[in-house]
Amino acid sequence: xxxLDPLKESPSQTAGPYxxxxxxxxxxxxxxxFEEDLGARMVNEDTKGExxxxxxxxxxxxxxxxxxxxxxIWQADSNGLFNSPSDTRGEADPNFAGWGRQPVxxxxxxxxxxxxxxxxxxxxxxxxxxxxISFWIVARGINVGLNTRMYFPEEEAANAADxxxxxxxxxxxxxxxxxxxxxSTYTFDIHIQGENETVFLDI
Amino acid sequence: xxxxxxxQGAFYPRxxxxxxxxxxxxxxxxxLRSPQKPLLRLDSTISEITGPVxxxxxxxxxxxxxxxxxxxxxxxxxxxxxxxHGRVLDERGKxxxxxxxxxWQANAGGRYRHKKDAYLAPLxxxxxxxxxxxxxxxxxxxxxxxxxxxxxxPNGVNDWRPAHIHFSxxxxxxxxxxxxxxxxxxxxxxxxxxxxxxxxxxxxxDQLTAKLDMNNTIPMDARAYRFDIVLRGRRSTKFDNRxxxx
Numbered sequence: 348x349x350x351l352d353p354l355k356e357s358p359s360q361t362a363g364p365y366x367x368x369x370x371x372x373x374x375x376x377x378x379x380x381f382e383e384d385l386g387a388r389m390v391n392e393d394t395k396g397e398x399x400x401x402x403x404x405x406x407x408x409x410x411x412x413x414x415x416x417x418x419x420i421w422q423a424d425s426n427g428l429f430n431s432p433s434d435t436r437g438e439a440d441p442n443f444a445g446w447g448r449q450p451v452x453x454x455x456x457x458x459x460x461x462x463x464x465x466x467x468x469x470x471x472x473x474x475x476x477x478x479x480i481s482f483w484i485v486a487r488g489i490n491v492g493l494n495t496r497m498y499f500p501e502e503e504a505a506n507a508a509d510x511x512x513x514x515x516x517x518x519x520x521x522x523x524x525x526x527x528x529x530x531s532t533y534t535f536d537i538h539i540q541g542e543n544e545t546v547f548l549d550i
Numbered sequence: 551x552x553x554x555x556x557x558q559g560a561f562y563p564r565x566x567x568x569x570x571x572x573x574x575x576x577x578x579x580x581x582l583r584s585p586q587k588p589l590l591r592l593d594s595t596i597s598e599i600t601g602p603v604x605x606x607x608x609x610x611x612x613x614x615x616x617x618x619x620x621x622x623x624x625x626x627x628x629x630x631x632x633x634x635h636g637r638v639l640d641e642r643g644k645x646x647x648x649x650x651x652x653x654w655q656a657n658a659g660g661r662y663r664h665k666k667d668a669y670l671a672p673l674x675x676x677x678x679x680x681x682x683x684x685x686x687x688x689x690x691x692x693x694x695x696x697x698x699x700x701x702x703x704p705n706g707v708n709d710w711r712p713a714h715i716h717f718s719x720x721x722x723x724x725x726x727x728x729x730x731x732x733x734x735x736x737x738x739x740x741x742x743x744x745x746x747x748x749x750x751x752x753x754x755x756d757q758l759t760a761k762l763d764m765n766n767t768i769p770m771d772a773r774a775y776r777f778d779i780v781l782r783g784r785r786s787t788k789f790d791n792r793x794x795x796x
Contacts, residue, residue: 353641354780355568358754360731361577361745362716365664369654369680369716377663380619380678381610408582415666421601421724431600433722435556446602468596481597485729488579490570490748492729496597511592520587539583549564549589550598550725 359492362485364415367450371417374450386419386448389462393442396425396463400532401497404456405484408540412456416486419448420460422479427466464499470510477505477512481550484537494548497535498525511548520546559785560594561725562641570748577744578705594725599784601724604650606684613682616655616695620663620678627677629658629696631772634732634760637689638719641783645689649781652682652718653693660701660711669701694772700739712739712746721781732777733759 367375371384390398401420404412423429428439430446439445443463451458462480470476477498484493498506506512506525515521523545526533537545572584592598612619617626634653638646656662656679659671663679677696685691700710714731721727733740733755740746740759749755757780766774 353562353783354639354643355754355757356564356641356782357728357730357757357780358749359569359728360716360748360758361580362718362729363731364666365654365662366716366729368662368664368678369652369682370718372678372680375664377678377680380680381613381682385604385608408586411582413583419727421597423597429596429600430602431722432556432603433558433600434596435558444602470595471593476595476597479597481724483724483727486583488577488581488583490572490574490577490580490584492727493585494725511590511595514592515590540586544585544587546587547585547589549566549591550561550594 359490361487361490362417362492364487366415366417366485370448371450384448386446389444389447389460391442394463395440395443398531399462399464401460401462401480401526401535402457402532403535403537404458405451405486405537405539410541413451413486414453414456416451416456416458416484417448418451418458419446419483420462421446421481421483422462423465423468425463425466427468429468467505474510475505475508477502477509479509479511482537493539494550495537495545496524496548497533499533500525500528515546557722557784557786558599559787560599561723561782561784563591564782568751568754574744574748577748580748594723598725599723601722601726602720603648603722604684604720609682609684614693616653616677616679616681616693619681621676625676627657627696628674629677631694632697633692633694633766633768633772633774634715634777635690635692635763635766635774636776636778638685638691638779638781639689640721640781644783645685645687646721646781647685647687647689649685649689649691650682650720651685651691652680653695653715654680655695655698655715656701658696658699660699671699671701697734700737705744709744710739710742712737712743717779719779719781723784726781728779728781730758730779734775735759735761
């Protein structure tokens with residue numbers, strides 16, 4: 348009977364205002380413990396794929412940008428492979444971990460990731476997911492990290508066929524997951540609460 | 551260790567009655583930082599069952615020893631010396647190996663090494679307050695630190711956080727990503743804390759409360775606290791996805 352009584356996931360708690368101390372100490376000037384903050388650099392000169400910049404801000408229910416949030420992104424490489432032992436389809440680009448972590452800038456609230464554009468990846472039942480980047484957001488006042496995805500505006504046909512975007516019942520909200528593009532820079536603003544509230548995912 | 555097979559099953563859905571809700575107005579900052587619309591339920595795809603996995607090569611010699619990793623040569627942090635240890639399991643009770651654990655905390659007086667912390671209690675010149683480790687093949691981890699002090703914070707007019715250590719965990723999939731806080735057995739601030747009380751179930755709060763573990767103390771050196779952490783479990787069947795895309 349014991350096997351039928353699974354453990355419960357440890358409850359989440361807010362990351363609090365001082366998350367940088369543990370996850371990115373160099374970003375607040377706490378040098379000397381870790382050589383480099385994990386996830387701070389996603390690409391090097393050997394990384395394959397189209398270089399892009401992903402930037403944006405995270406807004407609270409009054410439209411004020413959060414100044415203390417931390418964001419992690421997770422994405423496939425330029426061939427649509429994830430650099431993870433759980434992806435057994437083939438070897439992902441060894442020069443691209445696919446994972447990045449950045450604080451928002453403490454004065455302006457802006458986050459910036461220098462990364463590459465991911466290719467599309469498979470979806471259940473033989474479908475295909477449009478190219479996307481998974482986001483995870485933690486901060487003071489957020490009790491459980493918020494999951495969302497960023498999609499690319501130039502991928503109109505792929506976005507139209509994407510099963511996740513397709514499952515959004517209120518079609519006017521689909522636009523909250525699609526970044527704005529200017530050259531190689533994508534702006535993805537996230538609204539936690541209110542009128543333009545971003546679609547968050549229960550993954 | 552029954553097999554080395556890569557697991558690709560979908561994750562169990564998160565229990566939102568067990569987890570804190572987003573909107574918990576007694577923790578004031580949550581009022582404007584909580585979505586009002588429902589989350590979109592998404593079955594695991596390959597984007598969620600995969601996630602970054604870190605190798606031991608990222609770890610420095612003292613990364614798991616907060617008493618020494620910021621201290622001047624021959625000195626160490628001031629405070630109650632403790633070992634915090636336990637296992638990272640998933641909801642099926644399986645040890646999670648190669649899980650990166652990052653921790654951060656205030657010093658013995660409740661002061662954080664962060665430019666935004668203006669609390670009157672002084673910094674400890676030998677304490678940085680951050681560390682990390684990676685679980686072994688059985689999911690076991692341990693690190694050494696000093697017990698953090700409680701501290702006041704601007705929420706209610708006289709709110710104090712219990713002594714706590716922040717934990718950040720990576721499992722095998724991005725959907726297992728978790729940040730939580732560890733509390734200490736017997737701390738009277740636990741029941742009073744608005745952040746603790748974002749969790750409604752006493753058993754869930756108990757799951758975040760480390761127990762004094764006399765059997766693992768180091769005589770004349772450090773006490774020990776036991777803290778097991780549970781990440782989401784997953785179905786054993788491969789997720790329904792034609793990975794080759796045909």
